[in-house]
Amino acid sequence: MEHMRPADIERESMKIIDKELAAQGIVLETETAAVVKRVIHTTADFDYVHNLRFTPQAVEKGVAALGGGVVVTDTNMALSGVSKPALARLGAAAHCFMAEPETAEQAKAAGTTRAAAAVLRAEAEFSNRAVMAVGNAPTALLRIADRMEAGWRPALVIGVPVGFVNVVESKERLWEICTRLGVPAIVALGRKGGSNVAAAICNALLYTATGLLDPSSRNERKEKA
Amino acid sequence: MEHMRPADIERESMKIIDKELAAQGIVLETETAAVVKRVIHTTADFDYVHNLRFTPQAVEKGVAALGGGVVVTDTNMALSGVSKPALARLGAAAHCFMAEPETAEQAKAAGTTRAAAAVLRAEAEFSNRAVMAVGNAPTALLRIADRMEAGWRPALVIGVPVGFVNVVESKERLWEICTRLGVPAIVALGRKGGSNVAAAICNALLYTATGLLDPSSRNERKEKA
Numbered sequence: 403m404e405h406m407r408p409a410d411i412e413r414e415s416m417k418i419i420d421k422e423l424a425a426q427g428i429v430l431e432t433e434t435a436a437v438v439k440r441v442i443h444t445t446a447d448f449d450y451v452h453n454l455r456f457t458p459q460a461v462e463k464g465v466a467a468l469g470g471g472v473v474v475t476d477t478n479m480a481l482s483g484v485s486k487p488a489l490a491r492l493g494a495a496a497h498c499f500m501a502e503p504e505t506a507e508q509a510k511a512a513g514t515t516r517a518a519a520a521v522l523r524a525e526a527e528f529s530n531r532a533v534m535a536v537g538n539a540p541t542a543l544l545r546i547a548d549r550m551e552a553g554w555r556p557a558l559v560i561g562v563p564v565g566f567v568n569v570v571e572s573k574e575r576l577w578e579i580c581t582r583l584g585v586p587a588i589v590a591l592g593r594k595g596g597s598n599v600a601a602a603i604c605n606a607l608l609y610t611a612t613g614l615l616d617p618s619s620r621n622e623r624k625e626k627a
Numbered sequence: 628m629e630h631m632r633p634a635d636i637e638r639e640s641m642k643i644i645d646k647e648l649a650a651q652g653i654v655l656e657t658e659t660a661a662v663v664k665r666v667i668h669t670t671a672d673f674d675y676v677h678n679l680r681f682t683p684q685a686v687e688k689g690v691a692a693l694g695g696g697v698v699v700t701d702t703n704m705a706l707s708g709v710s711k712p713a714l715a716r717l718g719a720a721a722h723c724f725m726a727e728p729e730t731a732e733q734a735k736a737a738g739t740t741r742a743a744a745a746v747l748r749a750e751a752e753f754s755n756r757a758v759m760a761v762g763n764a765p766t767a768l769l770r771i772a773d774r775m776e777a778g779w780r781p782a783l784v785i786g787v788p789v790g791f792v793n794v795v796e797s798k799e800r801l802w803e804i805c806t807r808l809g810v811p812a813i814v815a816l817g818r819k820g821g822s823n824v825a826a827a828i829c830n831a832l833l834y835t836a837t838g839l840l841d842p843s844s845r846n847e848r849k850e851k852a
Contacts, residue, residue: 406792408740415791446789446818447672479826483704515633564671566640567631593671598823601704 415443422448433461437588437606444602453590455577460558463586465611467533467557468494473604474524475535475597476500476517476542476563483601484535488608496604499523517542525554533607535560537600540572547572547579558586560603562595569593640668647673658686662813665831669823678815680802685783688811689758690836692782693719698758698829699749700822701725701742701767701788705760708826713833721829724748743770750779758832760785762825765797772797772804783811785828787820794818 406414419442423430426448430438434456441450473489473496475481481498489496499505499520509519517539524532534556536542540563546556561576563569573589580587588603631639644667648655651673655663659681666675698714698721700706706723714721724730724745734744742764749757759781761767765788771781786801788794798814805812813828 411790411792418791443791444789445670445821446791446794477707479704479708479823482702482707483822564669565636566643566668566671567636569671596670596823597708598704598821 412443419443423451433459436610437461437603440602440606440609441590441599444598445596447594449592449594450590450599453592453594455587455589455591457580457585457587460586460588461607461610464533464558464560464588464607467531467586468492468607468611470494471531471533471557472497472528473533473535474498474520474528475537475600475604476520477538477597477600480535480537480597480600480604483598484604485608488605488612491612492608494608497524497528514545515539515541518545521545521549525549525556530555530557532556533558533560533604535562535600535604537562537564537595537597539563540565540568543572543576544568547575550579550583550585555583555585558588560588560600562588562590562599562603564593564595564599566593569595637668644668648676658684661835662686662828662831665827665834666815666824669827670821672819674817674819675815675824678817678819680812680814680816682805682810682812685811685813686832686835689783689785689813689832692756692758692811693717693832693836695719696756696758696782697722697753698760699723699745699753700825700829701745701761702763702822705762705822705825705829708823709760709829710833713830713837716837717833719833722749722753739770740764740766742767746770746774750774750781755780755782757781758783758785758829760787760825760829762787762789762820762822764788765790765793768797768801769793772800775804775808775810780808780810783813785813785825787813787815787824787828789818789820789824791818794820 419439428451438454470493473484475498478498481496484496500516505516505519509516518541521542534546543561561573573591577589644664653676663679667673695718698709700723703723706721709721725741730741730744734741743766746767759771768786786798798816802814
């Protein structure tokens with residue numbers, strides 16, 4: 403079993419996911435299927451069929467935003483999971499402010515968390531080019547919500563922190579505000595999520611934008627080129 | 628809800644996990660509880676109570692191995708999730724060979740995957756000091772299994788790749804070999820796992836070894852000091 407190419411494994415995995423969804427009588431919406439399936443592929447957890455919520459045209463708008471946009475993650479773990487080849491093909495970038503000394507200083511000065519301070523830096527630096535991808539910190543989502551109330555309009559908010567304290571509430575608040583203000587959002591309601599889920603959603607959008615199944619596979623790229 | 632300290636959120640999360648385990652009538656083994664609970668904390672997925680398997684004294688041996696040991700991950704994403712402060716306190720290190728040019732060259736020369744080539748590099752470089760943490764590549768687990776048959780004895784194998792193709796089989800093969808040869812192993816049987824799970828297991832061992840709940844919390848460190 404060592405000799406399957408990554409692109410073949412990926413295709414086979416997606417076929418298995420399709421088959422199991424069909425067996426459960428689940429029909430995904432065309433627009434959101436690639437995102438839902440990639441999250442299942444990343445987690446082997448079919449709960450995301452029910453947990454993931456999309457504002458109208460969130461995928462279409464997210465894909466459009468990635469052309470020249472900037473993915474801002476709340477952890478370096480999520481950052482390292484986002485496909486760099488796909489970003490490069492789109493003239494897009496990815497950034498995480500969490501570990502930067504300025505973020506710690508600003509958090510200390512303001513008496514807040516680094517995650518919340520990092521949101522302010524993303525707004526100041528990238529404004530409406532920012533695709534905010536939050537897989538860990540509910541305080542980041544709450545700060546994004548506050549800044550949207552104050553007028554900020556990020557290109558897309560991916561709100562998928564995981565956990566047991568403040569997480570469910572932070573996602574519900576983000577969802578309410580994004581739907582009310584018309585800001586595109588992809589949210590995993592409930593406790594589940596994570597840096598891996600945030601990266602998987604970014605990659606689903608990136609692969610859709612580049613027309614690639616998986617840019618790490620050169621064969622795949624040749625087939626499509 | 629912005630004002631809880633990270634150490635308080637962590638403690639509160641663990642209390643909620645304890646409560647829900649008790650409500651389900653689940654009693655975790657003392658030796659493995661910290662690992663199981665940290666994986667649930669990372670994924671919000673109680674399935675890991677049933678998926679995670681430990682060879683005898685795997686946690687104790689893993690904790691001992693981390694003193695001066697080297698965690699070798701199969702993705703940079705897992706690497707970025709492993710606590711650097713905790714590693715530093717133990718005189719331990721972490722490394723990922725996947726993105727290094729030598730790994731790609733050796734994979735090409737041998738007609739194998741980078742994940743499999745990376746295993747050979749880990750064996751050559753770290754021998755029985757290696758704590759192998761595999762959250763993504765079944766081919767890495769299979770190569771570890773082959774090398775153990777050939778005589779290699781890593782300090783611990785964390786086998787938690789996620790996915791739909793070759794994943795279940797690779798974990799079952801690893802589990803069989805580790806139990807037969809007496810190599811300490813922590814394995815998530817079934818499809819579930821991931822880089823986040825691999826990092827969470829490493830961190831549970833690291834926090835146990837350092838006696839810290841979470842080394843990113845300075846208050847916690849002070850309380851224990």
